[in-house]
Amino acid sequence: MSKTILIVGAGGQIGTELVSHLQSIYGEDRVIAAELRPKVCKRMSEKARTVCLNALDRDAYAEVVRKYKPDWIFNLVAVLSATGENNPQTAWHVNMGALLNSLELAREFQCGVFTPSSIGVFGKDTPPDGTPQDTIMRPNTIYGICKVSGELLSDYYFSRFGVDTRSVRFPGIISHGTLPGGGTTDYAVEIFYAAVRGESFICPVPHNAYMDMMYMPDALKACSSLIEADPARLIHRNSFNVTAMSFCPGELYEVIKRRIPSFKMEYRIDPVKEAIASSWPNYMDDSCARAEWGWNPTWDIDAMADDMLKHLRMKL
């Protein structure tokens, strides 16, 4: 069935590619890209219906929802984990403010809300290996606290108001389009830029810090599959563990070095990122997503590395 989709925070790493992914499914004119930064809006408007919007401005946001009548809002507004630690108050204000506005407008205008959650919901007390879907969630980053609160609030809007809220706990997303910003997993994107530019990479995360990762095409597939999933099959909603691979910087370096033998990497550990990485799972169990809506990732570390290098060689 065709849908109209409003993507809020559309100019970020996920949004940029989600716009064209959803356009390819629902049609070019059925996707509305909303973004805060005027320059990014201008660039996006060449490829999509675009509105400049501050998602914290409830009245302006309501106007956009009233005008376009979306079936789904993708709320991608986020201050990520490492940036969040520099200014926790802003992180809370932005992350929760945009979500609350999205949920309230979805309640008023009767549409669904998809908000990415994150591996950041987990913390030091969580079992790190094969992290279960339902387990201890006591993060100690403001980003993680926002994401856990967001999951609970989204489930509340579903059970209390019947808003169709759905979400996945994304791991680090690797892509060659728009760079991520301020995340602990960003190293796994930045390393490819250094490798293709012939530079050595300074890695801020310890060599043996395992974290879940996913290549962008799988992340896009997760978004579209979950909003198309049969609600009768969903035991969980906010939010599903999803993963495609797990590796540490040392392993990713070896994978790239096999393809670019001259590539060098050294470590200059960022203590904030080190602490965050060590509190996150080594790898998650995503069997509930597989059972409830058919999650099935395609890309492993080798296929992802080949594709990243191919695209960045064309781009840089």
Ligand code: SER
């Ligand atoms: N990529 C995110 C981060 O590192 C995780 O959700 O902050």
